[in-house]
Amino acid sequence: MPSENNDYQNYHVHDYSGLTTCNDGHCHNHPGVTSIPIPYGSSHYHQIVGATTYDDGHFHVYCAATGVAVPLPDGYHTHFTSFTTSVADGHTHGVMEYVKAIKPEEEEYPPATPYKK
Numbered sequence: 665m666p667s668e669n670n671d672y673q674n675y676h677v678h679d680y681s682g683l684t685t686c687n688d689g690h691c692h693n694h695p696g697v698t699s700i701p702i703p704y705g706s707s708h709y710h711q712i713v714g715a716t717t718y719d720d721g722h723f724h725v726y727c728a729a730t731g732v733a734v735p736l737p738d739g740y741h742t743h744f745t746s747f748t749t750s751v752a753d754g755h756t757h758g759v760m761e762y763v764k765a766i767k768p769e770e771e772e773y774p775p776a777t778p779y780k781k
Contacts, residue, residue: 676701677710678742679764684716684724684749684757691757692716692724698743698763707732712745716757724749724757740765 681695694717698710709730716724730743742765749757 676768688755690720722752740767
């Protein structure tokens, strides 16, 4: 359901999930969904905010941004992100990954107010 000007970037999000680095004898999963796109030049990026799973008696929080869109074949794109979690139980964890690739025009969009540039 892109807007009349076909600006799909106003509507899509990406899933992400993976393991953090293993520090202090354990690691955490960090599932989530990005924000809607934030325009940047001729591209866009997304915010990533969330919390890890509860493991080894604690969890970590994080707030980061992806890089700009990385074009892929057949109209898909992804984004790279790299961040460090908050300190909990005296340590942090790192994350380096790509978010799930999507082809925005095939996504089903929730009702939303378009983002204006």
